[in-house]
């Protein structure tokens with residue numbers, strides 16, 4: 001299985017990209033991880049493939065009036081008399097080479113957004129910018145050119161031409177672009193190989209299964225050679241197993257071909273698995289955008305939190321998202337006695353041995369005691385170097401098995417074998433079960449009755465103190481008394 005973190009080179013860039021939680025430029029109330037801030041040595045290369053700025057779409061009699069009222073603070077339901085607000089002030093930036101997912105329940109406005117992104121629908125207000133060019137106000141001919149050259153679409157119901165062979169379907173977009181037959185067939189054949197349909201080139205769509213037909217749809221969009229692919233619920237009609245296969249294949253293809261993909265889905269698990277970043281929509285608005293881990297671990301509001309409750313966390317969270325700092329370590333240079341001291345102080349039965357922060361292995365209490373008895377002082381000879389390790393980018397789903405096998409926490413090591421964290425089994429279980437792994441201070445239970453306040457007036461009254469026996473009738477115990 002591919003790792004969600006490392007599959008996109010743009011997501012884990014090799015040079016100084018600063019990522020910080022910032023308010024989204026277009027939505028001060030919506031937070032997203034900041035767009036990559038590139039170091040100056042990369043030059044001013046635009047990494048933005050597509051941008052949506054303050055998009056509104058209202059269907060109905062008075063769309064502009066509805067937008068004015070929405071801006072003034074009225075809600076979607078309030079402006080129904082003027083029209084249906086399908087999209088309200090949606091803004092996002094899609095970076096080149098990423099999979100950006102727009103996720104929301106039926107009616108939340110996803111399809112309307114995607115139709116505005118490829119110019120099939122004009123926004124009531126706002127702007128769509130594709131590769132630096134605004135398509136708002138573009139002529140029909142310009143829009144056709146943009147769709148031909150920059151943006152391809154993959155539909156839920158494949159939209160294949162039934163009387164054409166698989167290869168002719170896959171080559172169709174190039175045919176429209178006017179490419180010579182030999183050129184388009186060769187390009188289509190290459191892509192068909194990549195999607196696993198090389199042997200089916202001469203078949204017809206009705207000879208294929210649903211998953212295979214969707215592969216042809218995907219091949220057609222990829223053959224077109226556009227940088228941006230819009231995929232509208234592209235896998236929703238497929239059986240669950242085929243669907244998962246397609247999701248995995250899409251990530252592989254995206255990694256290989258580096259296209260920019262905007263993927264629409266109502267399925268949060270799919271969004272979490274595919275998305276480098278996700279925009280969550282509700283009632284026409286984007287309510288949160290961020291990486292899958294951001295959304296899972298820090299939902300912006302109760303709506304998103306409820307949504308993520310049922311997410312298959314093992315497919316989204318990585319080792320680095322759940323690991324704990326490695327406290328139970330002993331340097332090799334501390335020798336057997338040093339290891340013994342750490343084991344006793346930490347009251348544990350095994351510690352990790354490290355050398356220059358690099359993991360050497362684990363040392364158990366038994367081995368240490370035997371070594372002390374035998375008069376051994378050097379630690380390396382008793383280190384067990386077969387400890388199970390995982391990488392920071394490994395998905396939990398891929399490490400659960402190893403966690404079950406090992407009696408000590410899993411060691412998380414980076415590419416230089418540096419011990420960057422540990423995952424005790426309890427931490428893994430807590431993360432999978434969405435239980436907070438942190439512990440809090442125990443609250444101090446308040447004494448139910450303030451005995452001093454209760455009894456002082458009675459004692460005072462018995463002693464004849466002023467204000468005691470003469471306390472007003474109905475006064476609460478303690479009122480007017482000493483505290």
Ligand SMILES: Nc1ncnc2c1ncn2[C@@H]1O[C@H](COP(=O)(O)OP(=O)(O)OP(=O)(O)O)[C@@H](O)[C@H]1O
Pocket residue numbers: 059060084085086104105106107108109110111112113266
């Ligand atoms: N042409 C139209 N005329 C009037 N209302 C529309 C039109 N298209 C969409 N809507 C309304 O806009 C809202 C958003 O619809 P949209 O299809 O964009 O949502 P969606 O999230 O894609 O839902 P689904 O997954 O069901 O397609 C809905 O209330 C829908 O009824």
